[in-house]
Amino acid sequence: MLEASPAALAAWLSCVLLLLSPVGDWRIRPLVLALAVLGLLWREGWRSPALWWALALLTGARVLLDWPLADNHAYLLVYWCLALALGVREPALLARNARLLIGLCFALAAWQKWSSADYRNDVFFLTTFLLDERFENLAVLSGLSYEQIDLAREYLEADPRLPSRAFPFELPLGLWLMARFSTVWNLAEQSLVALSFLVPPGSRLRCLRDPILLVFCLCTYAVAPVVGFGWILLAMGVAQAEASHRLRKAYLATFIVLIFYGEVPWSGLLVDLFNLG
């Protein structure tokens, strides 16, 4: 696949990501899986616009069926399948759409963060680390015990009609630092990704777009348990990247690293290794 065009590699990776991270409920999922297998195994099916129109329809139906609960990357997947349907045989069009999708996606994400007071003041990450079970081991690595996490959840999810009370214990410095770092890092990195993908051709910042996107995926999805989102971004990244072997290898390698992020519970292993919690 390294010899394939960026558009072909992007389409192939998109079929792989639909297999690794199938979407929808029982009405949608079997059809998406069947089409992804068909795309990979049947006469280079990933090059067929018809395949991507069908997948756009199915992923769009999934968003409608889940309304209004679909995650943001569910919408991005629909747009990306549409972009592939329109551009899988027109690499320049696909590259332009991929660049715009990444740029706009990150611009909107960064704008949401800049404009959200409880994001800027670290409250978002503090409460996320405490409440979201997927970050539980990370919270323990920052210095909390599991008992404290349970206490914090009980407090943060108490009956909202109760009068205001004080937080039940003092949060460790490690958690504050982790929240501050996460806030600043995400704001800066996502703003930079948006800028580098949206600046006009010829700008020096534009040369940074691939390394920045790869760093974003390698850092973010080591912690955030939504590797499916990362795979979509990487497939779009490949589509718009220059036709260089080194870049394609970097995108492919990152795609593979994300598979292991999804399968290896590294934060839990660290907690066990250091006997924390």
Add this chain to the structure above:
Amino acid sequence: MFASTDVGSARQVLLLVELADGSDFQIDLVYPYRDTLERARGLPSPDWLTRLARTSFEALEDSPEIRFPAPPQALRIEVWRILAAENTLNTHGEMVTSARFPLPDDWPRD
């Protein structure tokens, strides 16, 4: 994309049956009714709150074991969010929206 604490999953929806003696009786929804609650929590528009009320009435009809201490009169739906203070994480609740739905005329229960 990870920007605010005010997301559907962090909100709380209270389903309060108003009784004739002036008190409230809180109910909860389980599968298969809970799906509507989660959608209404994410988008608490009048339309979704009405759907949630309808679903709650269906759930009550299917739960004859629930006995109210006084005759039920209406269902009040309250959607709340929890706000945490900077530096302390001390919380207080803030109501996002609420709506009141009289019991249907053909309500079969005492």
